[in-house]
Amino acid sequence: KSVADTVITLHKQALPVVQAANQDILLTGNEAVGLGAMSAGVQFFSAYPMTPASGLLHYLASQQKDYPLVVKHSEDEIAAINQALGASFAGVRAMTGSAGGGYALMVEATSLAGVAELPLVILEAMRPGPATGLPTWSSQADLNFVIHAGHGDFPKIVFTPGTVLEHYQLTQLAFVLAEKYQLPVFILSDKFILESQQSMPQPELEVNNERLSLLEANTAETTSIVEKSAESEKYLRYLDTETGISPRAIPGVDQAVYLANSYEHDQEGFATEAADIAKQAVDKRTRKIETLMPELPKPVVFGAAVKEAETILISFGSTINVLLELENLLAEQGKPKPAMIHLPLVAPFPTSDFNQLFDWQKINQGQQAVYTVEGNASAQLAQVLKANSQLKNIKSILRYDGRPFYAEDLLEWLSSKQITQAYKIKE
Incomplete structure (x- = not known):
């Protein structure tokens, strides 16, 4: 104890407490996701611990006593996602999360959320695979897996936040869009x-849980919808609308009775194998994508202007941080900057906004070199860009040994086009 007291005394003398000029807070990405979820009104979170998503489970569990939230340590990942779907069906904002290997067990239930049109927010925390892989290192190799997760056709949204602040903001938005578009x-x-810490402005910790596309009991709107749903005056949970959004009811709403299951169904929710009804149901769900596009985040551009730069670097997720550091290093040395594009959204892909960034005459004439910067071996972001934009001639700077990118390595590459063996340049 005497040693500890001495250290504390010396520490206080060496580092006096100074009032910060701003009100920033320091937190991890997991904590930012949890904080964003709570500010969006999450009431149920279920998960089985798996690095690096365990931090979210730990954080939310620590908040249960002070916040109207149920946190369930499930027996496995299959149980976790189905418990969250049950909570969503009951009417609360629900979430689950896991690493790639754990989420692999959740894929079937993701399709259930799609066909039953149940709101759900899912954290997929990437680490190197395949299988157990490198449990305590980092990766960006689940991009294609998550974009295409689930059998069958159904709409989903995939956010790829880069900074801690983006994790907070996009988690908030995720709950709003999940509920609004079901x-x-x-x-x-x-x-x-x-599992890294960054500072971000301290948010106003007010819960914003405005209910969206949800019928409430004993209201004139609910009575009107129930009466007008069909000639039989039955409630059409999956009413075919121009937007693809149907009026959603939860158990207990008078007269709004429907069947929610995993089969393709008619507008009441009853299973069907009729070709015309099946097509109508798929078209209705798909229609949501066009409806929701205006509410999604756009690509983030920094560094040089995209239409003027000789080199264009494109990233998603956490690699924005190394590009921001690269920008600062180039500014300190007075060197020209490449154009840099960060994608906080990869599905549905913001094709129109992305294509508008480029001078296609320069691109097609080879006057500009385009590279993705990503943490996987197969250049998955480049594949996404080729499939969803006009960009076809894309090179990639890849790292897939679990270690992070370093701005100094990219700085050396910009100067000499040489890079250490830890990286791979894919032409």
């Missing part, structure tokens, strides 16, 4: 940022 929304992140 679909699964992913927060796709990775070990590097989820």
Whole structure:
């Protein structure tokens, strides 16, 4: 104890407490996701611990006594996502999360959320695979997996936040969009940022839980919808609308009775194998994508202007941080900057906004070199760009040994086009 007291005394003398000029707070990506979820009104979180998503489970569990929230340590990942879906069906804002290996067990239930049109927010925390892989290191190799997760066609949203602040903001938005459009929304992140600390402005910790596309009991709107749903005056939970959004009811709403299951169904929710009804149901769900696009985040541009730069670097998720550091290093040395594009959204892909960034005459004439910067071996972001934009000639700077990118390595590469063996340049 005497040693500890001495250290504390010396520490206080060496580092006096100074009032910060701003009101920033320091937290991890996992904590930012949890804080964003709570500010969005999450009431149920279920998960089985798996690095690097365990921090979210720990954080939310620590908040249960002070916040109207139930946190369930499930027996496995299959139980976790189905418990969250049950909570969503009951009417509360619900969330689950896991690493890639754990989320692999959740894929079937993700399709259930899609066909039953149940809101759900999912954190998918990337680490190197396949299988157990490198449990305590980082990766960005689950991009294609999550974009295409689930059998069958159904709409989903995949956010790829980069900074701690983006994790907070996009988690808030995820809950709003999941409920409004009645679909699964992913927060796709990775070990590097989820377990790293960054500062962000202290938010106003007010819960914003405005209910969206949800019928409430004993209201004139509910009575009108129930009466007008069909000639039989039955409630059409999956009413075919121009927007694709149907009036959602939860158990206990008078007269609003419907069947929610995993089969393709008619507008009441009853299973069907009729070709015309099946097509109508798929078209209705797909229509949501066009409806929701204006509410999604756009690509973030920094560094040089995209239409003027000789080199363009494109990233998603946590790699924005190394590009921001690279920008600062280049500014300190007075060197020209590349254009840099960060994608906080990868599905549905913001094709129109992305294509408008480029001078296609320069691109097509080879006057500009385009590289993705990503933490996987197969250049998955480049694949996404080729499939969803006009960009076809894309090179990639890849790292897939679990370690983070370093701005100094990219700085050396910009100067000499040489890079250490830890990286791979894919032409």
